[in-house]
Amino acid sequence: MNIAVPRETIPSETRVALTPAVVALLKREGHTVTVQAGAGLAAGFTDEAYVQAGATLLPTAAELYRSAELLVKVHPPAPRTELVHEADALPEGAIYMGFLNAFTQPEALHHLAGRKATVYALEFVPRITRAQSMDALSSMATVSGYKSVLLAAARLPKMFPLLMTAAGTITPAQVLILGAGVAGLQAIATARRLGAKVEAFDPRPAVREQVKSLGAAFVEMELPKDAETAGGYAKEMSPEFLVKEQEAIAARLPKMDVVIATAQVFGKRAPILVTVDMVKLMKPGAVIVDLAAEQGGNCELTQAGRTVETPGGVSIIGAVNLPATVPQDASLLYAKNLFNLIKHLFPKTGPAPEADDEIARGACAVRAGEIVHPALQGLKDKPASP
């Protein structure tokens, strides 16, 4: 199968779907790989490195798309001009694998379906043990959790570690992490490595031990009995619980230097955990990094893609697409996730997975032009727009 890797076209996207190392692995699996010239440069991968790994370079996106039996990307195909959509350049019946973002960019879904494509959306890969090596959501959340702490540290007017020097003692920064899923746990680990004192909260009871094992204190409060779905995600909390949670957070805010907010509920607006009045409790110079910015934000003052500074001197960073700020390692993880999914769906030896395979079925958004994923049924009738 010919696998095609175009340059990403979304502004400020610096990742690339496949690294040279993964190109070499795919060649060993019997595939050919075509790469658009310059596709990996922003992530630190040269055209020469792709050629050495066995890829063929193509100078333009048009040629690249025409060559694709399997198109791999980070972002879904996007409009090139008002009249032309990237997906329309795909050969009929090709396969697309990458993030689909169908709820925010439904036009990509419809253009791909219009080309009778089969689409495997990485955000739909089921979060089961067998599919962990294909879980790009977790990989990217890991990168975001790490980078969120560095953003906070760079903005904060004090240092993170305890330092005892001849000139005096510097006390450690106090960090509160809200939501301890994949990103939150990585944020705890990163803040601890920098020497901060860390507290964290998550309504899922299983998280308490994970937080403690990373050296952070768990914010104790009565947890709801049915906080978790069968898939391990948090359910939407009741308004009464959120009020209690806000009180517990408010009690800690006056001493906090940094809040990293990562709380999300699948398919819903992110819960408001820090209100405008709560921000007023924080010290001048304190920093909130809101990783839920694109889902509406955990802080009432968050603006996605912007840093807001309050009259009281608190900065609220509405973090967006942090993996693109660490493109080399983010691409490395993303490419390995893609490789593992490709290997699972199109094995070199042995049979392809059965039609009812949980990963093949779960990740498939569109099959030969038909929108098949249950979560996308509501988008079926939307007309395509360029």
Ligand code: NAD
């Ligand atoms: P997410 O990004 O959807 O949410 C982030 C965190 O916010 C979650 O930990 C959630 O519990 C928390 N949250 C929700 N409401 C909150 C509130 N009111 N206050 C504070 N925190 C709140 O979650 P995620 O990081 O993608 O994953 C969550 C869980 O999914 C994991 O911890 C794990 O159990 C499961 N998971 C399983 C696999 C696997 O088995 N392959 C892979 C990844 C994740």
